[in-house]
Amino acid sequence: MAETYSTYEAEAKFSEILRKVRAGQRIVIAYRGEQIAEIRPLETTGDRLDKSLRRLEDQGLLSRARTPTGPLKPLVRKRGALARFLDSRE
Secondary structure (H helix, E strand, C coil), rough: CCCEEHHHHHHHHHHHHHHHHHCCEEEEEEEEHHHHHHHCCCCCCCCCCCHHHHHHCCCCEEEEEEEECCCCCCCCCCCHHHHHHHHHHH
């Protein structure tokens, strides 16, 4: 069961609340007797990179390259392109 703090108590005892949350407890914040917020530990999934990439692919948010891209090439041929660009912006 979660412990409940008023907004005034939560402000005064914020460090104590964070210690309890780090220990795995859930804390509820109430304003004038009405529960308005919950502070809880983040859930860690422990996914590895390949699982995360696969999940993003399944959601349609990511697609893998069909062919290897090879070594990266510079976008500009002349050195100092960034400095010239920034000078032109003034």
